[in-house]
Amino acid sequence: MNDLSFLHRLPAEKPLNLSRRGLFAAAAGTLVLGIAVPASRPRAQASAQGKVQPGTRIPAFLEIRPDSTVLLRSPFVEGGQGIYTALSQIIGEELDLEPARFVVETAPPGADYLMIDGLRFTGGSFSVRSSYEAMRKLGASARHMLLEAAAAEWRVARNTLTTRPGLVVHEASGRTLPYGQLASAASKLKAPETVALRDKGQFRYIGKPVQRLDVRDKSTGQAKYAIDTQIEGMLFAAVQHSPRLGGEPATLKNEAAIRAMPGVHSVHRLPGAVAVAANNWWRASKAVEALEVEWKEPPAGTAGAMPANFSSESHLAHLVSRPGNGMEAEIHGNPAEAFPRAAKIVEATYTAPHLAHGQLEPPSATARFNADGSLELWAPNQAPEFFQQAAAKVAGLAPEKVIIHSPILGGFFGRHFLYASANPFPQAILLAKATGRTVKLVWSREEEFLRDAVRPMAVARFRAGIGADGMPIALEAVAINEGAVGRWFGRQPNKVDSSAVEGLAEKPYAVPHRRVGHILVDDPAVIGFWRSVGHSMNDFFFETFFDEMAQAGGQDPYELRLRLLAGSPRHRSLLEAVAALSGGWKRGPFAAADGSMRARGVAMASPFGSEVATIAEVSIAGGEITVHDVWVAIDPGSIVNPAIIEAQVQSAVALGVSSALLEEVVYVNGMPQARNYDGYPILPPTRMPKVHVRIIESGAKMGGIGEPGLPGVPPAIANAVAALNGQRLRNLPFAKAKLDPVRG
Template sequence: MTEWTPLDPALAKVLPTGEPVNVSRRGFLSAASAGALVLGFGLPVGAARAQAVGAAPAVVPGTRVPAFLAINPDGTIRLQSPFAEGGQGVWTAMAQIVGEELDADPATFVVENAPTGPDYQVINGKMRITGGSMSVRSSYDTMRRLGASARAMLIQAAAQRLSVPASALSTQPGRVVHQASGRSLSYAELAPHALDLPAPTTPPTLKDPKDFRWIGKPQARLDVRAKSTGKAQFAIDSKVDGMLHAAVQHAPRLGLAVGKIRNEAAVKAMKGVHSVHVLDGAVAVVAPRFWHARRAVEAAQVDWVEPTGASYRPMPATFSTADHAAHLATVQGTEEVAESTGDVAKAFADAGAKGTLSATYHSQYLNHAQLEPPSALARFNADGTLDMWFPNQAPDMFLAEVAKASGLPPEKIRIHSPLLGGFFGRHFLYPKGNPYPQAIELAKRVNAPVKLIWTREEEFLRDPLRPMAAVRFRGAVDANGMPLAIEAVSATEGPREGIADKRSGEIDPTALEGLAGKSYALPNKRIAQIFVKSPTTVAYWRSVGNSMNDFFYEAFLDELADKGGQDPYAVRLHLLSGNARLTTLLKAVVDLSGGWKRGPFTAPDGTTRARGMAMASPFGTQTAAIAEVSIADGQVKVHDVWQAIDPGSIVNPAIITAQVNSAVALGLSQALIEEAAYKNGERVARNFDGYPILTPDRMPRVHVRIVESGEKMGGIGEPGLPAVPPAVANAVSRLRGQRVRTLPIGTLS
């Protein structure tokens, strides 16, 4: 379990539950919003924080995890979200959850990113991130209690105003009602009085799910209108008075330093250039307009030199991804075992040569390729403070690093977290992978606010990658052809250990998730890792280790089924015979697809097609997928993808369907096309012309069935991805009669 990725049972046991705490009106509201009701929610640990200006004792990080809610005089409701919105719909989900217990229409909510601070570290009482598909599932109970507490306080305020017992009152959306007299008061009318009342001393009663008005039902996204009309503000849109723009040219290989700028005088003389700067591994130009800065920095003729001292992951001039893939396939080393059941060696001996199978599978490096390139705006203020705007998934983690880079204490720094223009794990804290240190340095040098944008070319150069891996499988089948044993040894470096640039002494779960922990009841299995440090920088990528490991496992499982002369569907049913939840899910996707039909078969349009299936269990959610494909002129065409998804319980089915569609698109792009390649130590692709992604004409029809098992709530943003690549690969393998063991599939001969 990494700090920034999947929620495991150990973490789930210590997630905060939080009880509401009233907060003084002066703590969060300016005069412009006077009269609003403000609440916080927190863990029942440690002293409650009085938020009144001038009277607030220090907050011990992790002892309270409040967010706050404001009911404005116009009836709108402001919610400060601990989670960033990047297209996944979390702001809408937060409004539904709070609104359900508050009895307020989610459409009346205005949601914003909360500022930094321990108040908003709602994950494990000490962490705040948007990632690991954790946002809703880690805060669901706390946000419900927040809404319920606010409702109770509004009822108490109405009881005093109407001189009736609180027990005689009820609520309708946005109003407190006294049914006996027909009188009612709006939340906006009650807010000025309610905010001075204490929070309930006992936890408020939460709704029975059967009475939910908004949770579990489709709800229009709160962020769509602003995005559709161009009003939404992303980091790349940020601007302040007196701002200068900057562009950079990075060294072609990480670790190289600037020797000299051969034409520096000519660059300084170019139109609009304010100044030219040498940075760590880069050259920057500052100008009043970004276009002038970009043209000038791209014109700079830089002599790059090898590092003379220690540097972070210097890239060898001889590195190539083709050579690295070959190395991973054969490298020997210590096999660190993550999972071991039964007696694998005996199973292979019993099966003999006729009943065993060996294969090596490969995954590729991947860029994040999000639409919005990284940017950072730094403004040092006259009062000694620093304001920063940049895309991020973990503002508090960045706060500590911004403090180091700026030399200021954290309390003098404000991190502004705009909407994210896509992220997929890109906007975490990555050494050499974020522009904020450069923006800070340039703002210091020019004594003015500086907004730095990495062009797409610079982003492709410094984007940390989804790791590469090679997995060596051995499998055995029993006398009936059913899987008897699987051994998988992955040669790779996990994202967590790669980002830290060190090993913790334990196996990085992100390296093996999707290989280890599979739910199939195999009597004998052994999953291990050979740690091989990647020459590249590595990162979290949507669904993290599951994005490649489920491809490995589910494709090899099909291969093992073929070895035993068994149908892959029958094999999975056999291995899940004691698992009612996953058996139900697998049958659901088969039913959704109109019945299992592996093929090859002739479709109504005359094309020859086949289907493949796969399952995955990422982030507390269970998924099963079926893909139908054909091949024409060497290109794989995916016609349909059916996916059944069981997240336990749900908040918004429309968002789930949208996220599955999104995950299918990215999963197909990974399976068919995407690959980040290196030659001579340099990245081959520097823009989308060299790094194509799935285009609309290659997007299949996607069919989604949501299965609510009632199990503990799982994630939604990422789980729809991991089963897609193996389902496609299994279908292609069936159609060609030749196994797909390496991604991307690309153009077939």
Template sequence: MSSFDHPSFTAAAGLVRTAGVTNVSRRGFLGFGAGALVLGALLPSGGALARAEGPAAVAPRPGTRVAAFLEIGPDGSARLLSPFVEGGQGISTGLAQIVGEELDLHPARFTVDCAPPGPDYAVVNGLRLTGGSFSTRSSYGVMRRLGATARDMMIRAAAVRLNVRRDELATEDGRVVHAKSGRSLGYGDLAADALVLKPDEAVQLRDPATFRYIRQPMGRLDARAKSTGKTVYPIDQKVDGMLYAAVRHAGHLGTEPLALGNEPEVRGMPGVHSVHRLPGAVAVAADSWFRARKAVEALDVTWSEPRPTGIDTVAADYSSGGMLAALKASKEAGIPAEKDGDTAAAFAGAAPTVEAEYDAPYLAHAQLEPPSTIARFNADGTLELWVPNQMPEVFQAVASGIAGLRPEQVIVHSPTLGGFFGRHFMYAPANPFPQAILLAQATGRPVKVLWSREEEFLMDAVRPLSFSRFRAALDGRGQPSAVEVRTVGEGPIGRWFGEVIKSPVDSSAVEGLVEKPYAIPNRSFSFVKLAHPVTIAFWRSVGHSMNDFFYEGFLDEIAEAGGRDPFELRMELLKDRPRHRDLLSAVADLSGGWRRGPYEAGDGRRARGVAMASPFGSETATIAEVSIENGQARIHDIWIAVDPGSVVNPAIVVSQVESAAALGVSATLFEEMAYEGGTRQARNYDAYPILTRDAMPRIHVRIVESGAPMGGVGEVGLPGVPPAVVNAVAALTGQRIRSLPLSKARLSGV
């Protein structure tokens, strides 16, 4: 089950905690009460827009008002206003396929833009967000119906215009055709009449057997623009008269600028407009970003002191090693996350037992586009933002609070993102838009704030450092009879949505550990919350990004202790799970048949590892092949069988699985955002290595459409990769890696 499926999350989705902003408000900058909740315009029943006067007073049922989604040009081209932000995942193309299929208009004739805030677009369980691998699966039915409703409106308008009966009309790629008389009308001619008709939602949907666009590997609508530099990302936006601002943040999160030693000199530097103090930062506005940055780097800033010690804040001695030690040392009793059978009895009679501790580090998103925001106050009192975001209504609501406006006075533009991977949720101190608003207020000019790569690595919200302790009991046949897991830490759901969900167990901290498909009769999983003082984030595949590594690594340890082949053991534990067995067979087949090794491969010895995962409503089975070069793992091939139930664009699914797998390789081999002395150690890609071409394995993907309910796609290729690789390393070297990244370990040559 994915985190956002949680019923109480859906029920109260309009409430989003903005801890960082409220922290800022305590310093008197932003006018929120401490612990305030911001009410987003998210729910049909309670959103800010729903409270507006006039026609907006009755909120539409999300995804039904055709005019909110579709504009048809005189030439018959369509503009689709998407509930989702495009950031590389291909959702714009997928939506054009879904809507185009039912509307009967070729997807290539669509342009797709992210819609402004509004209750029409709350199509993810009554909420609007781009994340959780939710977009297609949550909106597939709604978007089909929307396209079919729009087609019906075209037909009704044409019936009036041609003065014929509706049932004599058909459609043909953007035209309504009256076969009897040989007459036809293009959608472009009909749009003005059609889009004011009352939508009839009871329309017939197309028989899937006749699909022409859905399930086809169509090319992405943005492929050419992205290959010619024409896509306009947040960083590329420009408005008349804007100032460019560069920022320097406190090295220790939570400290403040106390004094600027050389402000007059800096103010006199070329192009500088003004110098500013902000919450936790200093800024310079200038007539170009390079000049602004030079000036802000030249500022002589005295910062307040962090607390000397502890993990309640990012203290002067805070370190990721210290945080991990604290997670390991916790003695607090856990809250049950999953419980079945009688583990105590199973352990009492067990021989042998297996125990292990696993951990994974803080990770940066490291998306190639550094974050930026333009803020402009308009003459009519509105605030206009061009802002990277994954939840437009939440950004609108928080921005309105900062600016002292009503939410509907804030216009939010959500441009195509230069990668996100979870980067652009509301992470208070990790979002540049509050600074843009404050600077636009202070200067009386539109301001574009851009964070340098160094500031981005300093302030990015990070995948939480994580820790779990495992124990398993084996029966006489080497089968696991019981598993206990104790997880200590904090997940992003608890941090950012905790006041909404109020679940004692943070699903984003334990997903990937619980609800496994394996037939292990006695299970006892517990969770202890221990908060991180750093800004934590959703990061591609969230809890699955580390927990499937933990669990599937440990499952191989169980196999080894029981003298079992890890593939065969999984097959046996899945004996009542045909969907999972099929998938495991599929990946074995894709890789040329399961073999663990080690074996000779011409240029040296190699071995393979296998892992399964159940992320975001989909299922995956993964096999990786590795060798060892100079004490480091080289990954040659990764085979992934993925079952998302059913798919819209198989080519984009393959691309997404390749991409997620590559990020999994990167995290497995290289990535770690370390803290020492209260500050982050890496401030650019030279010190935070990410996957390069040299280390990129071949990735082979097979889509299995089991017909199960549609699952997620964007994140699901990742979770199986770290454990498959680590299990292959263990098969090859005998070294069991329980702490990532692999680059920390010196692997034995073989």
């Protein structure tokens, strides 16, 4: 996801009538750099003063406290990707303060935090790369003001002063003052117009494996997630949704009996659901599950409703059977002319199922109406301003009357965007209104599997023309799917949704004549962003088909990649780096030390501004694929924390292996069949490969980290399987395939 033009199309088919103008209504903050104020209310409130340049006003971000620790209000939500730590490294580097002295929370809605092209969300692997320069300047400016405050205090010239972490120092006299004692005076000064940044060669925190700020709290149960919200006197609520999206509760046959259950406070009808509020969640959940609800089906053709006859099987067949080569997303040379010159034609069709996010923290929302008429909401979210706007609409309040808390996320992977029907907060607001109490609503795991916004189902059809010399001369790829960007940010009639074709388009290989097309077919499911979005399936399609082209031309897949990357030194050296990391390219099959026959596959991807090369080693036994080792070379241009990058690659590999081998949401009669992890297995520890990571800082423009490690994994596995048994796995997940025996 690098094409940001979609952001400026907001709103289109907006889920809850989001108004882009409204996003800017909550404007300038009134924070001071200085003494900490109890954080009971967000302080980035509307102000009449002019336009705010996001990422520039120090008080909106930093509060230097008397003990010289810093409260940092992060524009981005922490969900495990390490953004709180990375921002502390970046700002700490320039401010001259150890990252460990930062306390970080996600900032309230406000114009200061609209860091991504004038909008704010945590996703697209954008957080560090979109804010790196601004956060450095912020830290450097704050340091400058502290130096000025000390110069005034001591009546010396500013340029006679320097800093050590957390201290301003006057070397000549040996005097020092901690930042905490200067913060109040510094806050009354004007921020400098320009400020010098630290030389890269002198970095102490950026580029170093600084420890995460949150690991101890997360290892001792102290970290608080949205689901852990506790408000005195709150009710606990649980819901039962219509099994098919679009159904409405008609009669509740045993409502009186349910009301009489222990601890039950009240029974509620909600849009598309019923709810029970009780004095603990288990009672609420037990009661709502016992409610016998007759669901009224929506009239056929109702927008957004799930058709009663929808099944994964029939939708996949529908996608596969769409004719044509679609709207052009990319073209090089003249494929139509080149194909007839080919000595050989290779064709194949690939498929990918819907996928669930499966983050371990079930969605929840706590809603409280305050005496001053404001609404306070604690909800997992990747986009506070979007949620604020939507919540205001539900509550019938002005957006500035809605206070959004954005706790750390118990995993996200794209789960917590504003997807209509996939978030519990509108229900929590309605329940708080109906009961006059604070309500914490938690979706059971079963309700989460029912209402998650799934990865779109996708098909890709390929045709390649191979020359007499075995080199591909023409390549056509047609994506058949609906992209999540188009669904939530609006479609453009004459432009292909980049999220539908990313991973097929913009590949680096110099095939002289190539075309990527897109056939848009509406996905009847509620679709969403899933870690690495279109790349998560399209790079599987492309890179696996690449090996089919190599085979048709009688070429080794690694060598063919190298040849087609001859004009791209960055990609070529990355590919060589992953081969070296794995001990030299060795396709196999070969006998491993334990006697098993194994083989390796290779794949490349260019996701989210970074470049990645991946090698996987597999064996097959008992009808199952074992992934033993995965080697990943990643080039994000330049980096902030190598330890966090390695952890993110480990994580992306895990999800990549999981999606390749196991995962599939199956709909029958418009309903997802799996409602818990027993029916939707995710990668267990026993199937986790060893992961080896090499980070390469090529100096190119900074790319993303959270997602790029994923897309190369499924194709590297598929290509390794083909090397091992000659079988082409074209349909995800591989658990569905009957595996051929290994070639001896």
